[in-house]
Amino acid sequence: MKTKLDKASIIAIRDCMGTQPDESVLIISDAKKREIGLSLFENAKKLGHHSMYVEMIPGKVNGEEPSPHIAELMKKFHVVLCPTSKSLTHTDARRDASALGARIATFPGITKEVMIRGLNVDYHKISDLSLTLKEILEKGKKIRVTSKLGTDISFSIEGRNVFASKGLFHAKGESGNLPTGETFLAPVEGTAEGVFIVDGSMAGLGLVKNTNLTLKVEKGFATEISGGKMAKKLIHMLDEAGPEARNIAEFGIGTNHKAKLSGILLEDEKVLGTIHIALGNNKSMGGSVAVPLHLDGVVKKPTVYLDDVLLMKKGKLLI
Numbered sequence: 001m002k003t004k005l006d007k008a009s010i011i012a013i014r015d016c017m018g019t020q021p022d023e024s025v026l027i028i029s030d031a032k033k034r035e036i037g038l039s040l041f042e043n044a045k046k047l048g049h050h051s052m053y054v055e056m057i058p059g060k061v062n063g064e065e066p067s068p069h070i071a072e073l074m075k076k077f078h079v080v081l082c083p084t085s086k087s088l089t090h091t092d093a094r095r096d097a098s099a100l101g102a103r104i105a106t107f108p109g110i111t112k113e114v115m116i117r118g119l120n121v122d123y124h125k126i127s128d129l130s131l132t133l134k135e136i137l138e139k140g141k142k143i144r145v146t147s148k149l150g151t152d153i154s155f156s157i158e159g160r161n162v163f164a165s166k167g168l169f170h171a172k173g174e175s176g177n178l179p180t181g182e183t184f185l186a187p188v189e190g191t192a193e194g195v196f197i198v199d200g201s202m203a204g205l206g207l208v209k210n211t212n213l214t215l216k217v218e219k220g221f222a223t224e225i226s227g228g229k230m231a232k233k234l235i236h237m238l239d240e241a242g243p244e245a246r247n248i249a250e251f252g253i254g255t256n257h258k259a260k261l262s263g264i265l266l267e268d269e270k271v272l273g274t275i276h277i278a279l280g281n282n283k284s285m286g287g288s289v290a291v292p293l294h295l296d297g298v299v300k301k302p303t304v305y306l307d308d309v310l311l312m313k314k315g316k317l318l319i
Contacts, residue, residue, distance in 0.1 A: 118179025181256025200298030
């Protein structure tokens with residue numbers, strides 16, 4: 001009898017990745033995410049795919065490179081699924097395998113509950129909304145985000161590629177998160193100015209509970225960070241990675257109507273009615289910063305302007 005986790009794994013392999021009968025599937029996991037990794041592996045085999053399960057040592061931070069051996073393996077399979085503790089999304093290993101045609105889904109920080117909830121959803125509906133947002137953002141030059149709590153940050157997006165993480169990765173080289181649902185881009189380096197207040201969750205730190213994180217941004221970098229113990233931990237993570245880790249790396253809008261704030265950034269950044277702004281690496285999005293760290297902060301109920309035209313009002317998309 002199939003469990004709920006089995007059903008979610010089958011949806012990921014068959015529907016989201018569109019895996020064909022003759023295609024090979026690689027699952028990369030670690031000890032902390034073994035249950036999910038093995039579920040994907042067993043169900044890939046049951047679906048008739050030549051499959052391999054590889055377990056790596058859990059990474060220390062999101063964006064840390066896997067071993068060279070695993071990086072090479074990723075290039076040899078049609079489909080690669082990565083349920084890991086720390087994200088492999090923004091790594092050279094993922095980018096290099098994608099460039100050779102592998103279709104890759106990363107599941108950073110995934111839990112059994114998030115897997116079940118986030119994958120039993122209408123991905124065609126999510127895809128339509130994500131692609132519509134992509135088309136709108138591609139026509140814009142500047143974004144401004146405000147919120148009731150005091151967020152007020154602006155940045156240029158002129159000439160930047162916009163990405164729709166729609167949950168359907170059927171073409172050669174396509175990649176993204178599962179569960180998914182977001183449209184995102186890399187702001188032009190050096191252009192972000194203002195302040196943003198993270199009141200949802202912060203990658204690597206979980207849900208924001210007592211004190212919101214306040215980040216002051218000047219010339220594209222987070223120059224001041226405040227907000228109690230969580231701020232101190234964030235500063236430590238950024239300092240360990242170096243000055244470029246404070247780069248404003250990403251702006252994204254959640255498009256998954258079933259996702260909810262759980263403290264798992266993989267799900268949190270997909271929640272409809274939120275935006276997220278990330279620090280660090282933006283290489284995967286067409287940027288120039290390759291620091292080995294990428295940390296997203298979720299802002300609840302934001303108001304978003306695209307070239308001074310209202311795109312979202314207090315968390316509600318106006319499209």
